Amino acid sequence: MRILQLTPQFPFPPDDGGRIGIANIYYEFLEQGNDVDMVSMSRFPIKQSEIEKYKKNGNISIIEMDTKNTKFRVISYFLKNKSLYIEKQYTSDLINKIESLVDMSLIDVIHADHSNMARVALELSEKYRIPVGLRLHNIEYLIWKRFFEGLGKFNPKRVFIGQQYKLLKKLEAKFISDSDISFAITKEDKRRALELSPKANVVIASAGVDIEDWKPNFSVFKEPFSLVIATTFNWFHNVNAVHWFLDNVLPILNSKYPNVTLKIIGKNPPSIFDNYAELGANKLGYVDKVKPYFNSTQVYIAPLFVGGGIRIKILEALSMGLPVVATDMSAEGIDADESQGLIRANSIEEYSHEISKLFDDDVLRVELGKKARKFIEDNHTWKSNVKIMIVEYTKLVSSKKSKAL
Incomplete structure (x- = not known):
């Protein structure tokens, strides 16, 4: 089977949740015996050497596209x-650009990563009579809606954000309805997709982890009273989440555990995080390898209050044998509970209490880490979840061929 994979960004290196999801789907498509033509939109030129480094035995093409959210663009839309x-x-010329890069006569199925790839995917599907699948990494309108609901009553952003989530809700409903199949990442997202389009074909194919790559080493020394978070700070909701923790939870922990540390890993962390160094915050920024920091740390935190879909970094932390303390929003879509290493906390008091429990009980912390690893092995591998997509795509292609006879 030959798959055209349309992506809103070049997903390499796979160093944040969005890239990780797209990159691993691409690799598993290839690993499980398919041919893949990936076409990625990118704000910046991508060197051919970078493409060669990551493409393996597939094909990757780049379409440069200015997607920056400028004031002019916001006002215009x-x-x-x-x-x-x-x-x-x-x-308007996106179809032509894709056609210049890919021989559409060879394509069996179109895979669109994210709702913002659905429009062009559906246009190609109609033109060439090719089945199309939509990967719902998130129910996007819901993220905008949650942002809207968190704004103050007199915040001037409410007018624009309110307009945008309502427009996006209508479009996502149409895209899900018009696609031959949509792949939701969680049970909750499947329910939401069917609320938008009750007659749609929606199947759950969750996010995963490469469990051979993200393997813990329980013999490595864990720094006492150590915390870690790895995310991208290009998304301001992630900035707000860490800022909330630094302002409200870290001071409490520091008063109880003077040697507490929080490693802050990810692209473009704001300089204001440096102000919390005396409380134990260590702004590392981008690192090539996250796993050594996970191996040497006791607890992973995820204090996000706006979002959707599933947090792949939480899955990776659990796979590395780290207990995770997360808000309900951060933990959404992950069917693990406290006994499996995913501990939910939604207030300052809950967060400081749950982390203290883990700091104070080495036996409990290690046991929860081992159970967290087992949960990932049983539920969240890329191989099993992408296999679901391939099986469904094979059915669609076979059905199309049968109708053509």
């Missing part, structure tokens, strides 16, 4: 009553 999230990833 607001006045036009159009979705910023969808429209900025589409141009």
Whole structure:
């Protein structure tokens, strides 16, 4: 089977949740015997050497596209009553550009990563009569809606964000309805997708972890009273989450455990995080290898209050044998509980209490880490979840061929 994979970004190196999801789907498509033509949109030129480094035995092409959220663009889409999230990833000549890169006569199925790739995928599907699948990494409108609901009553952003989530909700409903199949990442997202489009074909194919790569070493020394978070700070909700923890939880922990440390890993952390160094915050920024930091740390934190889908970094932390203390929002879509190493905390008091329990009980912490690893092995491998997509795509292709006879 030959798959055209359309992505809103070049997903390499796979160093944040969004890239990790797309990259591993690509690799598993290849690993499980398919041919793949990936076409990625990118704000920046990508060197051919980078493409060669990551493409393996597939094909990767780049379409440069300016998707920066400028003030002019925001005002323009607001006045036009159009979705910023969808429209900025589409141009009138996009179909022609894809056709110049890929021989569409060879393609059996189109795979669109994220809702903002659905418009062009569906246009190609209609033109070439090729089945299309939509990977719902998130129910995107819901992220915008949650952001809207968190804004103050008199915040001027409410007008724009309110407009945008409603526009996006309508578009996502249409995209899910028009796609031959949609792959939700969680049970909850499947329910939400069917609320948008009750007659749609929606199947759960969760996110995963390469369990051979993300393997813990329980013999490595764990720094006492150590915490870690790894994320990307290009998304301001992640900045707000860490800032909340630094302002509210870390001071409490520092008063009880003067040697507490929090390693902050990820691209573009704001300079304000440096102000918390005396409390134990260590702003590391981007690192090539996250795993050594996971191996040497006792607890992973995920204090996000706005989001959707599934947090792949939480899955990776659990796979590395780290107990995770997370808000309900961060833990959404992961069917693990406290006994499996995923501990939920939604207030300052809950967060400081749960982390203290783990700091104070080495036996409990290690046991929960081992159970966390077992949970990932049983439920969240890329191989098993991408296999679900391949099976469904094979059915669609076979059905198309049968109808053609």
